[in-house]
Amino acid sequence: MIAEKTNTAQQIIDAVSASAGKVNFINDAALSDAMLFLENKGIPTNKHEDYKYCNVDAILKKEFKNLSQNFKEVTSIKEFKLENAVTIVVVNGNYSETLSDKIILKGLHINSFNNLDDNGKSILTSQADVNKDAFIALNTAFSGLGFHLKVENNTQLQIPIHIIYISSSNDQAITNPRNIIEIGNNSEATIIEHQITVQGKVFTNFLSEKLIKENAKLTSYTIQDQGENGFSVNTNQVKLSRAASYENTTIMLSGQLIRNNHNVVISGENAEAHLNGLFVIGNTQLVDNHTLMDHQVPNCQSNELYKGIINDKSIGVFNGKIFVRKDAQKTNAYQSSKNILLSDDATINTKPELEIYANDVKCSHGTSTGKIDESAMFYLNARGISNENAKIMLLNAFAEEVIDKITNEELKELIQKKLGFN
Amino acid sequence: MITIKNLHASVDGKEILRGINLEVKAGEIHAIMGPNGSGKSTLSNVLAGKQDYEVTEGEVTFNGKNLLDMEPDVRAKEGLFLAFQYPVEIPGVSNINFLKTALNEKRTYEGKSSMEAKDFLALVKEKQKLVELDGKLANRSVNEGFSGGEKKRNEIFQMAMLDPKLCILDETDSGLDIDALRVVANGVNTLKTKDKAYIVITHYQRLLDHIVPDFVHILYNGRIVKSGTKELALELEAKGYDEIKKEFENTPV
Incomplete structure (x- = not known):
C-alpha cells in the first residue's frame, strides 16, 4: 500500500529546525537521506500498514499544534535515581555530564556524540536505516547530543547502568534522544533505560542502536513512565553476534502514546534474544508494540512474551514479526501475547507475523484475550x-x-x- | 443461626430452587442429601452469593441480618464459609498471600488489627497439621496443580484459618479416597464447637459415617421433601434415590 503523505513532517521540520543545534556528528549522507525520506514519505498515518492502529501523523497534528521547542532545564534527578546503579542522564535528548555520575567502572566508557572515536563514528547510523522508518529518519535528522556507551571486551559490569531520559518543556516540544550501546566480546552488562516527562507536552522520539558482540550478554530494561502528556516512539535497533544474548523487559507504566519498534537482528550463530513486555493502560492511552526478530543465521533462538491489561477506552497493540531467513535452519522462535480487557470499550489488536524461509525450524505463537476470571x-x-x-x-x-x-x-x-x- | 424461608432461585431463567425452608441453629449439623440435579449445589452457591443465580422469592436471615442483601465477601466476613465442590485454581496467587489477605480483611471488618506475620505463620502451621496438608502446598499458587484430595483438604484448611460460624460443605466427599475422607472429616469434627453450625451437602451417606448429622434433609426438585435424623440417611442409602423420586415425582410445585 502506498502511504499518503501529509504536511505534518514539514511542519515538524520547520518548528524543530528553527531551534535545533547543528547535527554535525552524523555523516552528511545519512543526514540528507533522512531529510529526503521525511520530505518524500512524511510521518506515517494509519494508511501505512505498520502504523495501522497508530496514526502518529494524526496524533501529532492534533496534540502538537503549538510546537515551540521551548525547553525547560532540569536541575535535579534525585527522585528518579536508583540506589545501586551508575546513573547517566539525558535531558531533552542531550547527554548531561553534570547530572550524570562520574564513571569509574573499569571497562566502561561513555563518549558524547561530539567526542566520538572512529569506532563510535562507524557504528552511528550503521544499524538504524534511515530509509526504513520515518522515526529513524526524524531522529537522525534532528538527533540530540547522545552518547556512545561502550563496555570493553571481557568485562563483567557488576553494577547496573541506569539511563534516565527526562523530557521537560514549557509548552510543546519534540525531542530526539539517541544512543549507541556496545557490549564487547565476552562481556556482560545490565542497562535500565528510564523514560520520564516532567513538564509540558513532549513527543519524545527515542532511538538506540545496540551492538552485542560475540558471547556477550545484555540484560536490558525499558521503563516507560511519561505521564499523560508524554508521547513517544521508541526504536531499538539491536544486532547480535555469535553466541550473544539479549533480554529486554519493557514495562509501560504511563504515556498517552507509546509506540515501540523493537527490531532485533540475529546475525551470529547460537545467539538468543528475549523480549518481554507489560502494559497497564486506561483512559484513552494508545500503546503499540511492534517487534521484529530477524533470524539470519542457523541455531538461534528467540522468545517473546507480551502481556497487557487494558481498561477504559484504551487501545493496546502487539504485532510480532518473526522473520526466518533461508539460511537460518534450526531456528527456535516463540511468541506469546496475553491480554485482559477490563472494560467493554477497551481494545487489543494482536497479530503474529511469521515469515519463514527455512525448512527445519520450530516457530510458534500463542495469543489469548479475556476478561478477569x-x-x-x-x-x-x-x-x-x-x-x-x-x-x-x-x-x-x-x-x-x-x-x-x-x-x-x-x-x-x-x-x-x-x-x-x- | 440461619433461617431460610421459601427460597426460590433460578439460573438463566430456569427455576432450580422452588421454596426451600430450613433453620439451622448454632451447634447443629444438618445434612442435605439428594439426587443429581435436585438443587444441592444451587443452594450452596445462592447462600454464598454467586452472581449467576437469581433469587426470585423468599428470604434468608443470617445471625439476624438479611443475607441476600450482602455482597459475597461480606457474607464471608460475617462468618459464612462455603467449601467448594470444585475449588478454583488461581495461578500466580500464592495460597499464603491469599489467606493473609482474607484473614486480615475479616479482622479489619471485625474492628481488629491485622495479624502479625509471626502469629499468622504459627496459625498456618497449626491448622495445616489438622488436615495433614503438606507445608509446601501453602507456598504454591491457590489450588494450582493440587490433587483432588489436596484441594478438598485445602478447603478445610482455609475453613480452619478463617474460623467461620456457618460452614457449608458442598459435596466435600466427592472425588475423595477413604483416607482423604477420614482426614477431612477429622478436621471438621475437631473444628466443631457449640457456636458453629454445619450444612453438609452430599450425594452419599458415607461422609455421614464420619461427620454425624443431627438432622438429615432430602432435597428433590428444588424443595426439601423429607426431614429426619441420621437414620433417614441410612434409609436412603438402603432404598436409593429412586424411591424418593417415585414418591415425590408428581408432587405439585
Missing part, C-alpha cells in the same frame, strides 16, 4: 476478599509472569510499587 473472583470473594482486593490479586498474578523477568531487585520493587498491585 469470574470464577476466581467469586472464589476470592467467598473467602471474604473484597472485589477491589480480589481484582488487584488477580491482575498482579497475571502481570507477575513479566515482572518476574526483572532480576534486579531494586527495580522490581520500584515497578511493583508503581503498578500498585502490592
Whole structure:
C-alpha cells in the first residue's frame, strides 16, 4: 500500500529546525537521506500498514499544534535515581555530564556524540536505516547530543547502568534522544533505560542502536513512565553476534502514546534474544508494540512474551514479526501475547507475523484475550476478599509472569510499587 | 443461626430452587442429601452469593441480618464459609498471600488489627497439621496443580484459618479416597464447637459415617421433601434415590 503523505513532517521540520543545534556528528549522507525520506514519505498515518492502529501523523497534528521547542532545564534527578546503579542522564535528548555520575567502572566508557572515536563514528547510523522508518529518519535528522556507551571486551559490569531520559518543556516540544550501546566480546552488562516527562507536552522520539558482540550478554530494561502528556516512539535497533544474548523487559507504566519498534537482528550463530513486555493502560492511552526478530543465521533462538491489561477506552497493540531467513535452519522462535480487557470499550489488536524461509525450524505463537476470571473472583470473594482486593490479586498474578523477568531487585520493587498491585 | 424461608432461585431463567425452608441453629449439623440435579449445589452457591443465580422469592436471615442483601465477601466476613465442590485454581496467587489477605480483611471488618506475620505463620502451621496438608502446598499458587484430595483438604484448611460460624460443605466427599475422607472429616469434627453450625451437602451417606448429622434433609426438585435424623440417611442409602423420586415425582410445585 502506498502511504499518503501529509504536511505534518514539514511542519515538524520547520518548528524543530528553527531551534535545533547543528547535527554535525552524523555523516552528511545519512543526514540528507533522512531529510529526503521525511520530505518524500512524511510521518506515517494509519494508511501505512505498520502504523495501522497508530496514526502518529494524526496524533501529532492534533496534540502538537503549538510546537515551540521551548525547553525547560532540569536541575535535579534525585527522585528518579536508583540506589545501586551508575546513573547517566539525558535531558531533552542531550547527554548531561553534570547530572550524570562520574564513571569509574573499569571497562566502561561513555563518549558524547561530539567526542566520538572512529569506532563510535562507524557504528552511528550503521544499524538504524534511515530509509526504513520515518522515526529513524526524524531522529537522525534532528538527533540530540547522545552518547556512545561502550563496555570493553571481557568485562563483567557488576553494577547496573541506569539511563534516565527526562523530557521537560514549557509548552510543546519534540525531542530526539539517541544512543549507541556496545557490549564487547565476552562481556556482560545490565542497562535500565528510564523514560520520564516532567513538564509540558513532549513527543519524545527515542532511538538506540545496540551492538552485542560475540558471547556477550545484555540484560536490558525499558521503563516507560511519561505521564499523560508524554508521547513517544521508541526504536531499538539491536544486532547480535555469535553466541550473544539479549533480554529486554519493557514495562509501560504511563504515556498517552507509546509506540515501540523493537527490531532485533540475529546475525551470529547460537545467539538468543528475549523480549518481554507489560502494559497497564486506561483512559484513552494508545500503546503499540511492534517487534521484529530477524533470524539470519542457523541455531538461534528467540522468545517473546507480551502481556497487557487494558481498561477504559484504551487501545493496546502487539504485532510480532518473526522473520526466518533461508539460511537460518534450526531456528527456535516463540511468541506469546496475553491480554485482559477490563472494560467493554477497551481494545487489543494482536497479530503474529511469521515469515519463514527455512525448512527445519520450530516457530510458534500463542495469543489469548479475556476478561478477569469470574470464577476466581467469586472464589476470592467467598473467602471474604473484597472485589477491589480480589481484582488487584488477580491482575498482579497475571502481570507477575513479566515482572518476574526483572532480576534486579531494586527495580522490581520500584515497578511493583508503581503498578500498585502490592 | 440461619433461617431460610421459601427460597426460590433460578439460573438463566430456569427455576432450580422452588421454596426451600430450613433453620439451622448454632451447634447443629444438618445434612442435605439428594439426587443429581435436585438443587444441592444451587443452594450452596445462592447462600454464598454467586452472581449467576437469581433469587426470585423468599428470604434468608443470617445471625439476624438479611443475607441476600450482602455482597459475597461480606457474607464471608460475617462468618459464612462455603467449601467448594470444585475449588478454583488461581495461578500466580500464592495460597499464603491469599489467606493473609482474607484473614486480615475479616479482622479489619471485625474492628481488629491485622495479624502479625509471626502469629499468622504459627496459625498456618497449626491448622495445616489438622488436615495433614503438606507445608509446601501453602507456598504454591491457590489450588494450582493440587490433587483432588489436596484441594478438598485445602478447603478445610482455609475453613480452619478463617474460623467461620456457618460452614457449608458442598459435596466435600466427592472425588475423595477413604483416607482423604477420614482426614477431612477429622478436621471438621475437631473444628466443631457449640457456636458453629454445619450444612453438609452430599450425594452419599458415607461422609455421614464420619461427620454425624443431627438432622438429615432430602432435597428433590428444588424443595426439601423429607426431614429426619441420621437414620433417614441410612434409609436412603438402603432404598436409593429412586424411591424418593417415585414418591415425590408428581408432587405439585
